[in-house]
Amino acid sequence: MAAVSLKGIRKTYPNGLEVVKGIDLEIENGKLCVLVGPSGCGKSTLLRMIAGLESVTAGHIEIAGKDVAALEPAERDIAMVFQNYALYPHMSVFDNIAYGLRNRGTPRNEIKARVEEAEKLLALDGLLQRRPRELSGGQRQRVAMGRAIVRRPSAFLFDEPLSNLDAKLRTQMRVEIRTLQQRLGVTSVYVTHDQLEAMTMADQLVVMNAGQIEQVGTPAQVYDAPVSQFVAGFLGSPAMNFLPGTIQAAGDLVLDAGGHVTLTGTATQMQGQRVIAGVRPEAIGIAQGAPAFTARLELVEELGSARLLHLRLGQTTLVAVVGRETAFATGQDLPVSIPAASVHLFNEKTGRALV
Amino acid sequence: MNGHKPHRVRTLLVHLGLILAAAFMAMPLWFAFVASTYQGGDFISGHVGWLPGSNFWNTYVTTLNGTAAQALALPPMGSALLNSLIMAMLIACGKILISLPSAYAVTYFNFPFRSLCFWVIFITLMLPVEVRIVPTFQVAATLGLLNSYAGLTLPLIASATATFLFRQTFLTVPDELTEAARIDGASPLRFFIDVVIPLSRTNIAALFVILFIYGWNQYLWPLLVTTKASYSTIVMTVGRLSEASGEGDPVWNYTMATAILALLPPVFVVVAMQRLFVRGLVETEK
Numbered sequence: 001m002a003a004v005s006l007k008g009i010r011k012t013y014p015n016g017l018e019v020v021k022g023i024d025l026e027i028e029n030g031k032l033c034v035l036v037g038p039s040g041c042g043k044s045t046l047l048r049m050i051a052g053l054e055s056v057t058a059g060h061i062e063i064a065g066k067d068v069a070a071l072e073p074a075e076r077d078i079a080m081v082f083q084n085y086a087l088y089p090h091m092s093v094f095d096n097i098a099y100g101l102r103n104r105g106t107p108r109n110e111i112k113a114r115v116e117e118a119e120k121l122l123a124l125d126g127l128l129q130r131r132p133r134e135l136s137g138g139q140r141q142r143v144a145m146g147r148a149i150v151r152r153p154s155a156f157l158f159d160e161p162l163s164n165l166d167a168k169l170r171t172q173m174r175v176e177i178r179t180l181q182q183r184l185g186v187t188s189v190y191v192t193h194d195q196l197e198a199m200t201m202a203d204q205l206v207v208m209n210a211g212q213i214e215q216v217g218t219p220a221q222v223y224d225a226p227v228s229q230f231v232a233g234f235l236g237s238p239a240m241n242f243l244p245g246t247i248q249a250a251g252d253l254v255l256d257a258g259g260h261v262t263l264t265g266t267a268t269q270m271q272g273q274r275v276i277a278g279v280r281p282e283a284i285g286i287a288q289g290a291p292a293f294t295a296r297l298e299l300v301e302e303l304g305s306a307r308l309l310h311l312r313l314g315q316t317t318l319v320a321v322v323g324r325e326t327a328f329a330t331g332q333d334l335p336v337s338i339p340a341a342s343v344h345l346f347n348e349k350t351g352r353a354l355v
Numbered sequence: 356m357n358g359h360k361p362h363r364v365r366t367l368l369v370h371l372g373l374i375l376a377a378a379f380m381a382m383p384l385w386f387a388f389v390a391s392t393y394q395g396g397d398f399i400s401g402h403v404g405w406l407p408g409s410n411f412w413n414t415y416v417t418t419l420n421g422t423a424a425q426a427l428a429l430p431p432m433g434s435a436l437l438n439s440l441i442m443a444m445l446i447a448c449g450k451i452l453i454s455l456p457s458a459y460a461v462t463y464f465n466f467p468f469r470s471l472c473f474w475v476i477f478i479t480l481m482l483p484v485e486v487r488i489v490p491t492f493q494v495a496a497t498l499g500l501l502n503s504y505a506g507l508t509l510p511l512i513a514s515a516t517a518t519f520l521f522r523q524t525f526l527t528v529p530d531e532l533t534e535a536a537r538i539d540g541a542s543p544l545r546f547f548i549d550v551v552i553p554l555s556r557t558n559i560a561a562l563f564v565i566l567f568i569y570g571w572n573q574y575l576w577p578l579l580v581t582t583k584a585s586y587s588t589i590v591m592t593v594g595r596l597s598e599a600s601g602e603g604d605p606v607w608n609y610t611m612a613t614a615i616l617a618l619l620p621p622v623f624v625v626v627a628m629q630r631l632f633v634r635g636l637v638e639t640e641k
C-alpha cells in the first residue's frame with residue numbers, strides 16, 4: 001500500500017506563477033523518497049503541499065490511505081524537519097521536543113518517556129535542558145529530528161535538512177538520518193538539491209525539473225538509465241560529458257569536435273541522425289584500447305582517491321576520472337577511448353534518451 | 356611602550372568629553388536638588404550656589420509627611436504618588452494588553468480589510484490626546500468618566516504606537532516557527548501565548564518602560580479630567596506648587612523636592628528593567 005500518494009498535483013501561486021505542473025507519485029510504506037532537482041523547480045512547494053502548509057490548486061493527496069485535503073497540518077499525521085530547524089528559541093530542548101505532544105494532550109509521563117527515548121536514539125544525552133542557541137548545528141538538527149520522531153507520525157517530511165551544515169557533518173548526519181529512518185521504518189519524503197545526498201539516501205529517487213517529474217526509480221536505475229539529458233547531467237559528480245555528433249555509417253558516431261565513437265545495439269540503425277552522446281567521466285579510458293580521438297590535457301585535479309583530467313577536444317571540454325597509477329603532464333595529447341556500452345544517446349532537439 | 360601613549364591620551368580625552376557631557380545633562384537635576392535643600396526664598400534671592408544647603412532634612416520631611424502640602428491646601432503627597440503610580444501602570448499595562456492581540460491579528464491573520472484596519476490603527480499615531488483634547492474631553496464627560504481612573508487612563512491607552520511596534524517585532528519571528536507550530540498542533544491562541552509572547556519578552560519590557568514614563572509624565576489630560584484632589588497626580592502637584600506661594604514667598608524648595616521625589620519611581624523602573632530594556636531596543640535576532 002502506498003503510504004503517500006499524489007495524484008495530478010498542481011500549484012499556482014496567487015501571483016499567477018504555476019510552479020508545480022501535475023505530479024503523480026506513489027511512495028511505498030517505509031521507504032525514503034528523495035525529491036531532487038535544481039533550485040526553484042518546486043520541490044519545497046510540493047513538500048509543503050503534502051504537509052498542508054500550502055494549499056493545493058488541483059489534485060489529490062493521500063497519506064496512509066486517507067484523503068488529507070480538508071485536514072490541517074497537525075491532523076495529517078506527518079512531522080516535518082525544516083532547513084533551519086525551526087526550533088523554538090525560548091524553549092529548552094525537552095520542551096521543543098515535547099511541544100507537539102503537549103498540544104495533543106498526551107499524558108505527562110508518556111511525554112517524558114517518549115522524549116527520553118528520543119534522547120537515547122539521537123544521542124542528545126545531557127542536552128535536554130539547554131536552549132537551542134546553546135547547541136551546535138548538528139545537535140540542533142538532532143533536536144529537530146527528535147521533535148519529528150516523538151510524534152510517531154505516518155510520514156516524515158524533510159526540506160533540505162542538512163544544507164546548513166558543513167560538509168563533514170553533512171555526511172555524518174546523512175548516515176544518521178538514513179539509519180534512523182530505516183530503523184523506525186517511517187515513510188519519508190526528503191527534499192534536497194544535492195545529488196550526492198539524493199543518490200546515497202534514496203529508496204526511490206524522484207528527479208524534478210520545472211515543476212514536473214523527469215524520472216522516478218531507484219538511484220541505480222536513474223543513474224544507469226537516465227531518460228533525458230537533464231537527468232543525466234544532474235546526477236553524478238563530476239557531471240556527465242556531452243558530445244554532439246552525427247551517426248554516420250552503421251555504428252559510427254562522428255563527433256562535431258572531431259573523432260569517432262563506435263556504437264552498438266539499436267543505435268547502429270539510426271544512420272544520419274543528429275544526437276548528443278553522454279559519457280560519464282569514469283567511463284572514459286585514457287590510453288587503453290582503440291582511441292576514439294586525441295585530446296589535449298589542460299588541467300589535472302588531485303582528489304586524493306583519484307584524479308580528474310580536464311581535456312580539450314576542439315571547442316569542447318570533457319572531464320575524465322582516472323586512477324592514480326599513471327602521472328599525466330598538462331599540455332600532453334592523450335589518446336581517449338570511449339567504450340560503446342557506456343555511451344548514452346540523447347535526441348539533440350528534445351533531450352530525450354534514444355534507445 | 357611609545358605606541359601606547361597617544362592611545363591613552365586619546366582615551367583620556369574621549370572619557371573627559373563624555374564625563375563633561377554627562378555632567379552637563381545632569382546639571383538641571385543637580386540644581387533642582389540643591390534648590391530643594393535651601394529655604395524657599397533663597398532660590399529667588401540668589402543665595403543658592405553650587406553646593407547643597409542645610410535645609411535638606413527639613414524640606415524632605417515636611418514634603419513627605421504632607422505638612423508642606425497641607426499648608427498650601429494641596430492634595431497629600433502620598434495619595435498623589437499613588438495616583439500617578441496607578442495611572443502610569445494602567446496606561447502601560449493597558450496599552451500592552453490591547454496592542455499585543457491587535458498586532459497579532461494584523462500580522463498573522465488574513466481577514467477582509469486587514470490593511471485598512473492596520474492603517475486606521477496607524478493613523479491614530481498622528482492623533483495624540485493633545486490634538487483631540489476637546490472632543491475627547493467631551494466624550495469622557497458624557498460617559499461620566501471625569502474624576503475616575505478610567506477617565507484618567509482610557510483616552511491615553513487608545514493609541515497605535517504599541518500596536519505598530521509589536522507588529523514590527525512579530526514580523527521578525529521566522530515563518531518556519533509558525534509552520535512548525537502548526538504541525539505541532541498549536542492553535543493560534545496557543546502559538547500566541549507559547550511562542551509569540553515569549554519571543555517578544557524584551558520588546559514588551561522595553562515598551563513597558565517607555566509607556567510607564569509616558570503615563571507618569573502626563574500633565575495636561577489629568578489636569579482636565581480631574582477636579583477632585585483625591586485624583587490629583589504628582590506631576591500636577593509639581594505644577595501647582597510652582598504657582599502656589601503660601602504666605603507670599605514662592606515655595607521653590609518644596610517644588611524642587613517634589614520634583615525630585617516624582618522622578619524616583621520612573622528612574623526605579625528604568626534601572627530595574629534596564630537589562631531587558633536595552634536588549635529589547637538592540638536585539639534583532641530571534
Ligand SMILES: Nc1ncnc2c1ncn2[C@@H]1O[C@H](COP(=O)(O)OP(=O)(O)OP(=O)(O)O)[C@@H](O)[C@H]1O
Nearest residue numbers: 013015017019038039040041042043044045046193
Ligand atoms: N509564496 C510564494 N509566492 C509566489 N511564488 C513562490 C512562493 N514560494 C515559492 N515561489 C516560487 O515558486 C518556485 C518554486 O519554489 P520552491 O521553493 O518550491 O523551489 P525549490 O525547488 O524548493 O527550490 P530550492 O532548492 O531553491 O529550495 C520558485 O520560482 C519560487 O520563486
Ligand SMILES: [Mg+2]
Nearest residue numbers: 043044045159
Ligand atoms: Mg526549497
